[in-house]
Amino acid sequence: MSVSRPGKSSSIAQTPAGSITSPQAQARIRRRQQVNRLFAFLTFTPVFLALSLLTVLFFDVLTDSVSWQIVEPRNSGQSFALSQAFGSRAVIRLELLAQGKTSEEIEAFFADAEALRKFKARNRVELMWYTADGPFRWIVSNSRDKRISDIGLFEGWGQRQELLASLKEGQSLYLNPWFDFSFFTKNASRTPIMAGLSSAFFGTLWVIGLVILISLPLGVGGALYLEEYAPDNRWTRLLEVNLRNLAGVPSIVYGILGLSVFVRLLNIGPTVLAAAATLSLLILPVIVMASREAIRAVPTSLRLASYGLGATKWQTVSKVVLPNAVSGIVTGVILAVARAIGETAPLLLVGAAAFVPYSPNSPLSKYTVLPIQIYSWVSENDAEFKHVASAGIIVLLIVLLVLYGFAFVIRRRFRRNW
C-alpha cells in the first residue's frame, strides 16, 4: 500500500508508519484502543463497587426494618405473669396451658430435663422456647398484643403458607413495619416493639442546633480573619497548616478533649451543651477550610470594584465577599454538620447516655443521639432489636439525605456565573 512520492527517498516512504491502513498501523490502533478500554474500565470499577455496596446497604436496611409476626391479641395474658416469677414450674405450666398444650404434653415436657433447659429467660418480660418444629417461638408480653413469633421478610414470605396454616385461634400473621410514624413518638424501651427514637431524634436536633449556633459564627469568623485580615507571615502559615492537621485528628481525641475540658474542667457535665461544644470543635476546622475556599473563590475583580467605589474593608467583606461566598459556606457547614450528626465516638466519651427515655428540654439536659441509640440497639441481645436498629438507621440516613439535598439546593440556588 505504501506509495513513494516523487522527491522523497524510498527509505522515507518505507518507514514503519507506512499507510495509515497498513496491518502494522491497525495492530497499533487496536493495542491503543485496548489500553484505553482497560483504563476506562479501571476508572469505572470503584464507582461500580461503591454503587453496588450502597445498594446492598439500602436493601439490607430496608428489608431488615420489616418482619413477619404472628400476633395474638392479648387475652390469654398469663405469660405476662412470667415477668414476676420466671422459672417457676407453676408459671411455665400456666404458660404451656395458655398455649393450648394438653396436660400430658406438659408432664412430658417437665419429665424431659433437656426440654426444660430450653426455656431461657431473655429478660424480665420475655421467654423464649425452642421447639422441634419451628425455629423458636417468642412469648413477649406487651401492652397490646402478644407476639408469638418474628420471622424475617424473605424467610417469612417463603414459609407463608405453613405459617398461615399454623395459626391458632385468635392469632394472626401480619407484616410489622418497624419504621412507622409511632417510631418517632416512642421513647427508648427495653421491649423492641415499644422502642422508638423520639428522645434520640430530639437529642440530635438539640445537639446539632447548638453545634450550628456555636460553630457557624466561629468558623466563618475564623475564615474571614485568615482570608481577609490576617497578615501573610510565618504565624498565619503555621495556623493554616495546623488547621489542616486538626481536620484529620481522630474524633475520639476530640471526645477526650471535650471530656476533660467541657465536662470536667468547666463542669458542664454530660449534657447537650458539652456534646455540642465537643462536636463544634470537631467540625470547626472543616468549616473554616470550606469557608476559606468559598471566600477565596469570590473574584478579586469584585473586591476591587467595591473598593473602587469607596467601600471600606468591612463594607466590602459584608456586602460583596460574604454574600457571594454564602453558597460555598453553607454547603461546607451542612457537610460538616452531617458529619457531626453521624459522630458516635466522642459523644460516648462526653457522656451521651444509651438509655434516655425522655427528650432533652434545655442545653443542660441529659441526652442521647441517633447514632448512639442505634449502636445500643445493635448491641442488644434480642433479635427483634435488629429491626428497630434498621429502622433507626433509615431515620439517620433520611436525616443525612435531607441535609445533603438542602446543600444541593443551596448550591444550585446561589450558583454564580462570574
Added chain:
Amino acid sequence: MTQTLAKDHQTIRTQAVAAEQAAIGLADFNLWYEDFQALHNVSLSFPKYQVTALIGASGCGKSTLLRSINRMNDLVPTVRVSGGVHYEGVDLYDPTVDPVEVRRRIGMVFQKPNPFPKSIYDNVAFGPRIKGYKGDMDALVEKSLRSAALWDEVKDKLKQSGLSLSGGQQQRLCIARAMATDPDVILMDEPTSALDPIATDRIEQLINEIKDNYTVIIVTHNMQQAGRVSDRTAFMHLGVLVEEGPTDQIFTNPKHQMTERYISGHFG
C-alpha cells in the same frame, strides 16, 4: 526595544497644563513593589473636564500610575510610594487622608466589566448606599444610567442581574455605577480591551459625552482609541513618563524618539 531610557529622564512637555486647570497633579511620584521600582519620578497634571490618555507598552507602569491616583495600590501590601498626588490642594498620600474618601471622589472603571452579581438597580445603588445616601435612590439610579447611555436598554429590567447584560452593557453599567457616587474624576483602566468593536464605539462615544462633567483619565493599549477619545496624551516607558502633551501634537509631531517609535508601531 533597543533604546534604554535614563531613569532621571526629563519629561518632554508640550503646552504644559497650567496649575489652575489641573484637577489632579502628580509630583515626583515614585512607586515600588517590594524592591522593584515601577514608577520613576513621574510628574504629570491632568486638566479638569478633559480626557487624558496614558499610553505605553505592557508593563510600562501606566496602570500602576492610574491606580496610584485613587490609592488602589494601597490594597497591595508590598507597595511603597514617595512624592505626592495633589487633588484640590491636598496631598492624597498625606497620612491624614483616608483612602476610602479618596476613592469616593475618584471613581474607577476596570479592564474587565465587573458588575456585582446583583440586580442592575443594586449595582448602581451600591456606591450611594455605602456612602449613606439619603436622597431619592430611584432618581439617582436613573440619572446615572442615563449618563452612562444605558437607561433606555435596561429601564424595563432593573431587577434583573447585572450579569445578564452583554459585555458592552456591563461595562457601561460599571461606568454608571462609578458615576452614581458623584465623583469628580473617573479613572478608566483599558475599559474596552475586553469588548467588541461596536461596544467599544459606544463606550468611546460615552467618554466624549461625560467629559463635560468629569475629568477622565484613561489607560489604553489602543493608540487609535487614544487618538479618538483623548484631549491630551502621556506616553510612558519602563516606569518613566517620556512625553506628554495635546493628543494631536503627540501623534503628529512626537518630540522623543521613543514616542515616535511606539506610535508608529515599532514596539509595544
